[in-house]
Amino acid sequence: MTADASRGAQAPPELVQLLTPEGERVEHPDYAIDLTPEEIRGLYRDLVLVRRIDLEAVALQRQGELGLWASLLGQEAAQIGSGRALTDADMAFPTYREHGVAWCRGVDPVNLLGLFRGVNHGGWDPAEHNFHLYTIVIGSQTLHAVGYAMGMQRDGAVGEDGAASIVYFGDGATSQGDVNEAFIWASVFNAPVVFFCQNNQWAISEPLEKQTRIPLYRRASGFGFPGVRVDGNDVLACLAVTRKALADARSGQGPVLIEAYTYRMGAHTTSDDPTRYRVADELEAWKLKDPIERVKAYLVRNRLADQAFFEGVDAEADALGKDVRRRCLEMPDPGPMEMFEHVYAESHGLVEAERAEFSAYLAGFETEGVEG
Amino acid sequence: MKEFKLPDVGEGLTEAEIVRWHVKAGDPVEVNQTIVEIETAKAVVELPCPFEGVVAALLVEEGETVDVGRPIIAVDDGSADPAPPPPAAAAPGDREALADDLVPAVPAVPEEAGRNGTAAGGGEKRRPVLVGYGVKPGAAKRRPRRQPPAASGPQGAAPGAVPDRSAAVPGPQAAVPGGVPGPASVATGPQAAAGRAAVLAKPPVRKLAKDLGIDLAALTGTGPQGSITREDVHAAAAAPVRPAARAGTADEERIPVRGVRKATAQAMVASAFTAPHVTEFLQVDVTGTMEAVARLRALDDFAGVKVSPLLLVAKALLVAVRRHPMVNSAWDEAAQEIVVKHRVNLGIAAATPRGLLVPNVKDAQSLSLPELAAALTELAETARAGRTRPADMAGGTITITNVGVFGVDAGTPILNPGESAILALGQVRDMPWVVDGQIAVRKVCTLALSFDHRVVDGELGSLFLRDVGAMLQDPLRMLAWG
Ligand SMILES: Cc1ncc(C[n+]2csc(CCOP(=O)(O)OP(=O)(O)O)c2C)c(N)n1
Ligand SMILES: [Mg+2]
Numbered sequence: 001m002t003a004d005a006s007r008g009a010q011a012p013p014e015l016v017q018l019l020t021p022e023g024e025r026v027e028h029p030d031y032a033i034d035l036t037p038e039e040i041r042g043l044y045r046d047l048v049l050v051r052r053i054d055l056e057a058v059a060l061q062r063q064g065e066l067g068l069w070a071s072l073l074g075q076e077a078a079q080i081g082s083g084r085a086l087t088d089a090d091m092a093f094p095t096y097r098e099h100g101v102a103w104c105r106g107v108d109p110v111n112l113l114g115l116f117r118g119v120n121h122g123g124w125d126p127a128e129h130n131f132h133l134y135t136i137v138i139g140s141q142t143l144h145a146v147g148y149a150m151g152m153q154r155d156g157a158v159g160e161d162g163a164a165s166i167v168y169f170g171d172g173a174t175s176q177g178d179v180n181e182a183f184i185w186a187s188v189f190n191a192p193v194v195f196f197c198q199n200n201q202w203a204i205s206e207p208l209e210k211q212t213r214i215p216l217y218r219r220a221s222g223f224g225f226p227g228v229r230v231d232g233n234d235v236l237a238c239l240a241v242t243r244k245a246l247a248d249a250r251s252g253q254g255p256v257l258i259e260a261y262t263y264r265m266g267a268h269t270t271s272d273d274p275t276r277y278r279v280a281d282e283l284e285a286w287k288l289k290d291p292i293e294r295v296k297a298y299l300v301r302n303r304l305a306d307q308a309f310f311e312g313v314d315a316e317a318d319a320l321g322k323d324v325r326r327r328c329l330e331m332p333d334p335g336p337m338e339m340f341e342h343v344y345a346e347s348h349g350l351v352e353a354e355r356a357e358f359s360a361y362l363a364g365f366e367t368e369g370v371e372g
Numbered sequence: 373m374k375e376f377k378l379p380d381v382g383e384g385l386t387e388a389e390i391v392r393w394h395v396k397a398g399d400p401v402e403v404n405q406t407i408v409e410i411e412t413a414k415a416v417v418e419l420p421c422p423f424e425g426v427v428a429a430l431l432v433e434e435g436e437t438v439d440v441g442r443p444i445i446a447v448d449d450g451s452a453d454p455a456p457p458p459p460a461a462a463a464p465g466d467r468e469a470l471a472d473d474l475v476p477a478v479p480a481v482p483e484e485a486g487r488n489g490t491a492a493g494g495g496e497k498r499r500p501v502l503v504g505y506g507v508k509p510g511a512a513k514r515r516p517r518r519q520p521p522a523a524s525g526p527q528g529a530a531p532g533a534v535p536d537r538s539a540a541v542p543g544p545q546a547a548v549p550g551g552v553p554g555p556a557s558v559a560t561g562p563q564a565a566a567g568r569a570a571v572l573a574k575p576p577v578r579k580l581a582k583d584l585g586i587d588l589a590a591l592t593g594t595g596p597q598g599s600i601t602r603e604d605v606h607a608a609a610a611a612p613v614r615p616a617a618r619a620g621t622a623d624e625e626r627i628p629v630r631g632v633r634k635a636t637a638q639a640m641v642a643s644a645f646t647a648p649h650v651t652e653f654l655q656v657d658v659t660g661t662m663e664a665v666a667r668l669r670a671l672d673d674f675a676g677v678k679v680s681p682l683l684l685v686a687k688a689l690l691v692a693v694r695r696h697p698m699v700n701s702a703w704d705e706a707a708q709e710i711v712v713k714h715r716v717n718l719g720i721a722a723a724t725p726r727g728l729l730v731p732n733v734k735d736a737q738s739l740s741l742p743e744l745a746a747a748l749t750e751l752a753e754t755a756r757a758g759r760t761r762p763a764d765m766a767g768g769t770i771t772i773t774n775v776g777v778f779g780v781d782a783g784t785p786i787l788n789p790g791e792s793a794i795l796a797l798g799q800v801r802d803m804p805w806v807v808d809g810q811i812a813v814r815k816v817c818t819l820a821l822s823f824d825h826r827v828v829d830g831e832l833g834s835l836f837l838r839d840v841g842a843m844l845q846d847p848l849r850m851l852a853w854g
Contacts, residue, residue: 059404063422064379271382273415275762281734325403364575 014215014229015261018236021289023297025236033240037304043235044295044305045313046080050100051292052317053109056324057099057116061270065328066116070097074233074265077291078198080104081238082166082260085246086130089163091152093132093145097198098168105131109320110327119331121342139176142167142195146186149193149249157192162250164192166242172203174219175211183223183257192249194242195220195257198232200264205277217259225255232262233291263289336362374423374451375431375443378410381417388412389437389631390444391726392758399427401447408444411631411726415762425449435725437630572599584609632727643789647703647824651784652833656841657805659815661685664847668741677745678752681817682720682774684850685797686744688843689772690716690737691854696836699793700769703826710827719771719788720748722755730788731760732768772797782818792827795840796820817844 016028035043054072061069072079079100086092086104094101099112102124111123115134122133135141145167157163173179174197186193199216201208212219220227230241238260245256263286267274299305340355378388388410395407404420407427411417428446432438571588573581577600581588586608593600629637661684669679693700693716701712718736722729731754733739733747754760771788776799785796798818805814821837828836843849 056404059420062379062381062417062419064377065422068383271414273762275415275766279767280763322403361575365579 014217015231016228016237016241017231017234018240019234019294019298021233021294023294023301025298028237028240031237031240031244033236033243035236035239037299040236040295040299041305041309043080043084043239044292044299045316046084046100046103047076047235047292047295048313048317049320050076050080050103052321053103053112053324054099056321057109057113058266058270060113060325060328061116066113066270067118068116068269068271070269071264071266072097072099074263074286074291075198075200075260076100077235078196078232078238078260078262081235082168082196082242082258085239085242086166087163087246088130089157089161090246091130091132091145091148091163091165093141093148093165093167094134095138095141095168095170095173096134096136097170098134101168102129102131105129107131109324110331113324113328114331117328117331119334139169139173139178139182142169142173142179142182143185146182146189146191146193149186149191149255150189153189153192158250158252160251162192162252164194164246164249166194166196166246168196168198170203171197171199171201171208171211171216172206173197174216175203183220183225183255186255187223187225190252190254192252193255194245194249195255196242196260197257198260198262200232200262202264202268202274202278204268204272205274207278215259217257220255220257225257227257227259229259229261232260233289233294235291235295262291373428374425374447374449376407376419376422376445376447377443378432378438378440379419380440381410381419382412382414385412385414385440387437387439388417390432390434391416392434393430395421395427395430395445397427397429401425401427409759413630421445421447423447423449437628572597574599577602577605581605632729636728639789640786643787646705646789647787647792648826649784649787649822650825650828650830650833651820651822652830652837653782654819654821654837654841656817656819656844657807657814658800658817658844660846661844662800662815673742674745677742678749679745680748681800682772682797683741683745683748684847685795685840685844686718686720686733686736686748686772687741687850687854688840688847689770689795690718690744691843691850692836692839693737693770695839695853696832698832699823699828699836701792701827702769702790703792703824713769715769717767717769719765719768719791720751721771721773721785721788722752722760724755724760725758726760729755729760729765730768730771731755731764732771734767770794776800776817782820784820785822787822787824792824793833793836794822795837796822819844 016031017026018028018031018033019025050072054069057066057069058071060066075097079098080103083092083101083104092098092101092105099109102112103109107124107129111120112134114120114123124131124133126132132141132144135144145165149165152163152165167182169179183195185191186195197216199208203211215229217227217229228241228245230237232238241258245258248254248256265283265286296310299309337355337359340351340358343351380386381388389412391409391411393408395401395405401407401421401424403422403424406418407421408419409416410419425447428448430445432442432444438444571591572593572595573588578588580602581600584605586605588600588605591600591604591608592598594604595601658681661681665679665681665684668674668683697712697714698710700716701710704711715735716737717732717734719730719732722731731751733744733751736744736747739747751764754764768788768791770791771785771794773783773785773794774797775783775785776797779799781798781801783796783798785794787794796819798820800815800817802813803816804811805816806812807814819837819841821833821840823833823836839853843853
């Protein structure tokens with residue numbers, strides 16, 4: 001195997017970028033964006049806060065408080081940029097790594113931790129946040145999102161105040177049958193769905209070149225809809241590109257594939273040791289493209305934020321980290337009977353029978369003195 | 373007082389070695405401050421402290437391998453949690469019970485939860501089994517208690533009467549020295565567990581057996597249809613304990629193979645039996661190199677870094693790689709390709725406190741001589757401190773092993789897996805040597821080059837070794853060829 005140390009670090013020419021790694025604003029003919037300083041500061045704050053939540057979760061796993069955690073380190077801009085492009089009416093379908101999108105959808109971060117602590121199966125109500133539950137099975141959520149979008153279409157949610165669905169998945173997922181089927185359905189039914197692929201260059205230990213011979217965004221043309229590659233570490237570009245794709249989808253122009261070109265800075269999950277399969281230089285090259293540093297550089301250079309602002313965000317992040325930790329540790333373990341609660345929305349005969357049986361089984365322990 | 377138990381940092385790991393403590397007793401610590409490095413079967417990992425306070429004690433020493441779930445550090449956080457009873461206070465008869473409780477307990481089925489489906493609340497604060505503590509080691513590690521517990525069993529007792537678990541939490545010293553004693557007379561462990569499906573026993577009996585560490589599959593039931601009864605389980609629990617099966621004797625010591633030793637063994641076997649090795653030797657008069665080393669040391673450019681013969685050997689090797697790039701390559705079996713590396717990640721085999729490690733200097737071909745000296749110095753210091761990270765060892769392309777430091781002349785080194793050449797450097801010593809037809813006393817050293825004969829032919833290997841030798845004999849050649 002050849003180890004190309006600069007894997008992915010060289011920005012390919014077709015990349016949409018509005019903010020360079022050095023924090024310089026550049027224009028793109030198709031993707032204009034006009035944000036107030038306050039909005040840009042807001043994006044910066046989002047980026048810092050989700051990174052902090054993520055760091056706290058990694059630490060909690062290292063302390064035995066979570067069974068597992070999939071870090072979003074390095075992918076903050078792709079998630080915040082796209083997440084902030086959504087309207088309340090849009091519906092998002094995440095993988096297991098979309099902590100930044102969850103943040104944008106107003107999901108309490110502690111709820112994300114509950115899943116990885118094993119005390120719930122995703123403790124938020126998808127309908128309340130228009131944010132579906134995390135999906136561990138690679139790629140299957142793309143089908144759910146297309147189906148959901150077709151439903152929106154049939155409900156007549158088209159036009160200015162229409163709605164679209166957006167589905168998140170990884171570079172590795174593009175090799176799944178489900179994802180390709182989803183592309184076909186979305187295409188032939190012209191479904192209002194945005195396929196948001198975070199190409200973080202790795203699917204656990206498999207590098208991108210084991211998934212594709214062409215840039216992923218170009219796959220879309222074969223299915224008959226547009227694809228675009230955006231600098232996934234550029235929050236402004238991700239916001240602009242996703243906004244346009246969603247607007248197109250809502251107005252009846254069908255699906256779009258966005259390839260957010262980024263890098264997984266951490267391990268695949270806390271169970272993984274990436275030093276076994278990738279070289280340190282690769283990480284070093286991508287550090288220079290950090291999604292947060294470039295926004296900071298932009299704000300500082302253009303005097304849009306002062307020291308007090310940055311210190312304030314840091315302090316807020318620390319408080320958030322502490323709060324997440326405290327509430328994570330306080331989460332009660334569920335009782336064994338709770339597993340019957342959320343199987344079906346309404347009462348179901350088989351589940352009721354199993355509930356009764358299990359309840360009797362548990363009661364058997366209390367009377368064991370007279371048994372057997 | 374709070375104790376931090378060794379968590380399972382991967383999914384399903386059961387143990388880890390304490391590599392290095394970053395704190396000591398009396399140090400203040402903050403939440404998430406790195407306190408210790410541990411090495412698991414997967415990686416070296418830094419653990420962040422879950423508490424704020426002052427380190428009361430380190431409960432495990434560096435180098436020790438610890439089971440997941442065992443407390444490794446005590447932090448005084450000012451909280452009034454009941455301190456574990458001092459080990460001396462434990463009556464001898466309690467020892468087994470204490471050892472038994474070292475295995476993290478499965479929480480009692482919460483009574484409230486069982487009835488109304490909500491989380492356990494109320495009087496008794498139960499000890500959570502944290503999710504990251506992995507799979508419970510299981511019954512195989514348990515010993516039967518001599519005394520059966522109260523006849524009604526824990527679940528039979530009224531909620532308020534559940535014994536206070538914290539009273540039984542042992543101090544760290546209560547860990548059975550030398551490990552958990554051997555298995556009891558009843559068969560336990562995975563093999564025995566395989567037959568479990570066929571065993572007839574009611575759930576409460578299964579629970580009792582689990583509590584007592586009895587494997588039901590090993591029992592013969594006396595109940596209806598051969599089912600196992602409570603009495604059968606109690607009888608098995610009371611059976612005498614057989615002595616440890618495999619203790620070391622006076623004549624030998626048995627050292628478990630794990631961590632770096634295991635990794636080294638696997639790498640060496642893999643390398644020796646996949647790459648056909650050839651080793652060639654060359655004796656070289658390195659008097660010129662030794663003089664050059666002394667003169668370089670005097671230069672300002674090398675202030676603060678170590679200038680050793682190894683530095684010039686490394687430089688000579690890098691120059692020789694430029695002349696013969698094929699030597700710096702890898703055999704890709706799957707692709708049936710030879711991968712010629714354009715960068716040289718120069719590995720240096722190092723004897724470290726953790727065992728043999730081969731960290732490498734990344735992009736060594738691009739370094740100036742002072743930079744190379746600094747990189748080698750840092751690499752050695754990091755290795756000696758036992759702080760070499762997996763990333764430092766990954767991606768090596770060619771290696772030098774300096775066996776001379778151990779006072780030997782030569783060896784036949786085994787390739788670092790994935791590389792095609794390794795150079796062994798013997799000791800430098802005064803030898804009679806023929807110079808211009810006269811016998812003179814010179815500094816002489818033996819070089820040994822092993823190469824992968826799939827990639828490197830005898831001719832190439834010989835040219836490469838000859839070039840390295842020529843540069844060490846006359847270091848000026850490094851300038852001429854560099
Ligand atoms: C259907 C299926 N196959 C395999 C897996 C195991 N698995 C978990 S994550 C992963 C890699 C996914 O890579 P990618 O799509 O690039 O997403 P990333 O983790 O990089 O965000 C795999 C193969 C799975 N969860 N589901
Ligand atoms: Mg990926």
